[in-house]
Amino acid sequence: MKEYCSIPSLHIERGEGCWLWDTVGNRYLDGNASIWTNALGHNDPDLNRVLIDQVGKVSHTTYLGLSHPAGAELGRRLVELSPGNLTRALFSDNGSNAIEIALKLSFQYWQLVEKPEKRLVVGMEGGYHGDTFGAMSAGNSESFHGRFRAWQFESRSFPRPNCSEINGRITAQEVDRSLEALESILSQESKRAAAVVIEPSIQGPAGMMLQPPGFLEELARLCRRFDVHLILDEVFVGCGRTGDLFVCQAESIEPDFLCLAKGLSAGYLPIAATLTSETIYEAFLGDFDSGKGFYHGHTFTGNPLAARVALESLEKIQGLIESGRLKRTIHYFGNAFERAISGLKNVSGARQRGLSAVIDLIPGNGVKPWKVNDRVGLEVCLAARERGLLLRPLMDSILVVPPLVIENEEIDFLFANLKEAINTVMKKKSI
Ligand SMILES: *Cc1c(COP(=O)(O)O)cnc(C)c1O
Numbered sequence: 001m002k003e004y005c006s007i008p009s010l011h012i013e014r015g016e017g018c019w020l021w022d023t024v025g026n027r028y029l030d031g032n033a034s035i036w037t038n039a040l041g042h043n044d045p046d047l048n049r050v051l052i053d054q055v056g057k058v059s060h061t062t063y064l065g066l067s068h069p070a071g072a073e074l075g076r077r078l079v080e081l082s083p084g085n086l087t088r089a090l091f092s093d094n095g096s097n098a099i100e101i102a103l104k105l106s107f108q109y110w111q112l113v114e115k116p117e118k119r120l121v122v123g124m125e126g127g128y129h130g131d132t133f134g135a136m137s138a139g140n141s142e143s144f145h146g147r148f149r150a151w152q153f154e155s156r157s158f159p160r161p162n163c164s165e166i167n168g169r170i171t172a173q174e175v176d177r178s179l180e181a182l183e184s185i186l187s188q189e190s191k192r193a194a195a196v197v198i199e200p201s202i203q204g205p206a207g208m209m210l211q212p213p214g215f216l217e218e219l220a221r222l223c224r225r226f227d228v229h230l231i232l233d234e235v236f237v238g239c240g241r242t243g244d245l246f247v248c249q250a251e252s253i254e255p256d257f258l259c260l261a262k263g264l265s266a267g268y269l270p271i272a273a274t275l276t277s278e279t280i281y282e283a284f285l286g287d288f289d290s291g292k293g294f295y296h297g298h299t300f301t302g303n304p305l306a307a308r309v310a311l312e313s314l315e316k317i318q319g320l321i322e323s324g325r326l327k328r329t330i331h332y333f334g335n336a337f338e339r340a341i342s343g344l345k346n347v348s349g350a351r352q353r354g355l356s357a358v359i360d361l362i363p364g365n366g367v368k369p370w371k372v373n374d375r376v377g378l379e380v381c382l383a384a385r386e387r388g389l390l391l392r393p394l395m396d397s398i399l400v401v402p403p404l405v406i407e408n409e410e411i412d413f414l415f416a417n418l419k420e421a422i423n424t425v426m427k428k429k430s431i
Pocket of ligand 1: 233
């Protein structure tokens with residue numbers, strides 16, 4: 001907060017497409033897609049229309065015990081668009097809750113099928129699933145969760161593969177090491193393991209850490225072999241970010257749980273969904289006195305305004321995918337990214353997949369190093385801000401996550417200004 005308060009506040013007043021305007025009229029490209037939610041641009045006429053239409057009908061009515069057309073239709077659409085085994089959807093209002101619900105359903109399922117000892121959660125190195133206690137326990141992020149370890153439930157983690165990709169060119173290492181470690185945990189803990197939780201394809205909050213193609217399939221096979229649920233956290237990657245609607249559907253994986261949030265909301269109103277299978281659903285069926293019911297509900301579960309926007313957003317993202325537009329944008333983005341990083345000093349890593357990219361700025365290459373308190377990542381983002389570009393750093397890594405509808409000229413603007421911002425900061429610090 002000390003640092004934050006020392007930086008002039010930026011008050012964003014309005015938006016249109018990929019652009020945001022502050023209260024004094026400056027314009028910024030939203031290179032962070034408003035924390036990875038904004039798929040279709042700001043102030044989208046179609047999303048506005050369905051939202052206003054729904055406001056004219058009803059803004060909130062409980063989904064606990066009642067239903068409404070927007071929620072019912074969204075559930076049906078999600079089931080249609082996701083892998084075949086996923087037939088049921090539970091709504092909530094953020095990614096952390098979507099994960100909490102998947103974990104609790106998994107734990108209760110094992111109790112209901114008389115295997116209550118299956119309680120252990122296994123996650124991947126660097127995993128981030130949200131900031132509530134269950135999500136923190138399943139995650140593996142020292143900086144986000146380290147201080148709260150003492151209050152978290154037991155979990156285990158396995159190393160991630162080491163994979164880099166730019167423009168579709170992939171180099172992957174340590175894939176076997178990762179899968180062997182998971183296999184070894186699952187075989188040691190086969191009686192106790194309830195679920196494996198991972199962010200498939202890209203671990204966004206860890207700094208765009210990638211998995212090579214085929215990795216997820218192997219991992220899913222291990223889960224099946226050891227009778228452990230597979231929970232896929234597609235809160236970041238889902239809804240078009242990688243070029244497909246869902247990673248699991250693109251890789252023909254049938255998880256036991258699929259968690260969606262950020263992109264599903266289109267950056268309008270909070271909504272999340274946890275999809276699951278008929279097998280899980282049926283285990284919870286019974287007469288009232290069986291006590292099998294799932295006691296979990298959020299006040300704003302399935303909010304009709306958010307549900308209507310999500311439904312329209314899914315149709316529009318499907319349109320971008322089916323027309324080939326998203327693929328063309330990703331292609332252009334990959335080329336522009338590759339050009340932008342060539343010749344930059346002090347880049348120790350760069351990865352891009354779909355419409356997400358990262359530049360790791362780490363001192364090295366024989367060039368003068370900097371200290372943690374130099375805050376190079378933050379300084380680069382502040383320099384970018386002065387050039388009309390909003391980005392978010394993760395320590396000294398710069399994350400680039402634009403709306404899916406970004407135009408080629410906007411991509412050029414983004415990388416030209418990011419490159420200038422990096423060069424300016426390096427010069428200022430005489431690195
Ligand atoms: C953002 C995020 C979450 C948490 O979602 P919230 O809506 O912030 O609770 C979980 N998993 C991943 C991969 C995320 O990127």
